[in-house]
Amino acid sequence: MKFSEMKYERPDLDKVLAQCEEYAKKMAAAQSGEELVQLYREENAMMAHYHTASCLASIHYTQDTRDEYWSGEQEWFDATGPAVSNAARNVAEAILSNPHAKALEEAFGTRILPSLRNLVLSMDDRVIELQKEENALTSAYQKLYGGAMAELDGKQLTIPQLTLYKQSTDPAMRRKAYEAEAVYFDAHRAEFDEIYDKMVKNRNEQARILGYNDYSELSYIRMNRIGYGPAEVAAFRQEVVEQVVPMIQKALALRNKRTGIENPMFWDSTISFADGNPVPHGSYDELMAGARKMYHELSPETAEFIDFMQDNEMFDVLSRPGKMSGGYEEMLPDYKTPFIFANWNGTAGDVDVLTHEAGHALEGYLAARSPKNIPEDIQCPGMESAEIHSMSMEFLTAPWHHLFFKEDTDKYELLHAEDSFIFLPYGCMVDEFQHIMYQQPDLTPDERNAVWLELEKKYRPWNKFGDLPFYGRGAGWQRQLHIFECPFYYIDYCLATAIALQFFVASLKDHKDAWQRYMKLTNLAGMATYTELAESAGMKAPFTKGSLTELSRAVADWIEQHQVS
Structure with missing residues (x-):
């Protein structure tokens, strides 16, 4: 249907x-x-x-x-x-x-x-x-964010549509795009601050009533984390600081050499090549045709899946006024069908989100049709495990990325590997920020922003904001939907990235074997824990000291060896 x-x-x-x-x-x-x-x-x-x-x-x-x-x-x-x-x-x-x-x-x-x-x-x-x-x-935040419009280049643009301008080869235009975004957030500063303050106090009160010290404790229960807790996550964040951040700094030095930017500012962080970032080639119809061809060639399961999705209108990926920002996949259990929502904006991120949400959707599609007759409640695993499906799919579709990027495919592969690597400290920063917010609920808006800026120094010491509005005052966290809508979810992306990067490294050696291991993990649906799912595919959970050392070095080495001018 x-x-x-x-x-x-x-x-x-x-x-x-x-x-x-x-x-x-x-x-x-x-x-x-x-x-x-x-x-x-x-x-x-x-x-x-x-x-x-x-x-x-x-x-x-x-x-x-x-x-x-x-x-x-x-x-x-x-x-x-x-x-x-x-x-x-x-x-x-x-x-x-x-x-x-x-x-x-x-x-x-x-x-x-x-x-x-x-x-x-x-x-x-x-x-x-x-x-x-x-x-x-949450709905008030969605409405406030979903209604955001910015004026730039003589146009009224949604926040997702600004992304293309943030990646302009003109540094002045990049800064203007960030400033245009800032105008909306600064104009609604009091509203964003008030909504978040009420959310923190509300969730902490729920936690207190249920017998917890604060919501950061309750969140581990609500996020259904099994087999690990705050101590393991804190250890993981520290591993990222010690093992990943230094490798990223080396990778960024190579990026700066490519772009020729000698003193990069925050608004330069979105440009990866001197002649501009790779963008998808083709219209909406051409890109969707590329997706169909890609999944037809990847496996019989993905061929059946993509035909079902496209033939039944299960994609809504174009940005427009009034549409909520971000992207997601949602299952409609009565119809055994996933639905993919996104906001394409003409950047490489369009392909990222296509393959990412398709990873979620494929798992849901297969689980709903499993011969094991899996009940709906356990068709999907915990979110840190579900994100393995999506983030690994981004890498495992690499042999077909040329369908979208043509002669710029090598640039996209480098950009995607770099961005996935760079994401790890950002995701950890979001997680630590939230722990502090719920453990210190009486912080003022300015104090919250000051915490964010301090965490920037810890996790992303390369960022320099100058006098950039909104971001410069430490309020950039307010555009991160998850902090408002689904607190403590964001670390799940990081835990999944740690597995997805292992799939990336494995696929470089033997793509067929990596795909078979991915499908073995995927077909377990929600019947195993994060650690068990990782082990089923021969991957390692990243909770022990040194667990990211070898992986971060392998990814950094690949980035260094695949520089594209």
């Missing part, structure tokens, strides 16, 4: 809650493991209808945040979603109370019982009203 043909109907909230309550009673009383497994499957199928409606409303809302009808539907889910989440939490508690709960692990893998425990520990009915308020604040 095409996306435009999918009918939306607001769920009957009372019916959904009553069904959850009924399943909770049945699961608590199940007389055998077999009965409990069957009830779990039935409850998942029932909730799939609610999740499909919720996702349809969210997709339509983000496609145009100005649309009154879809804004209203999003507000309804914002208000009612916490009650449904609490009902799901009660179902999980009922399962865990049953003496036959171990049968779920035998049926669905090691991750399911810890996930259910985390769900029970992550909320209860005491925080429902606070969660409603949190959802409303």
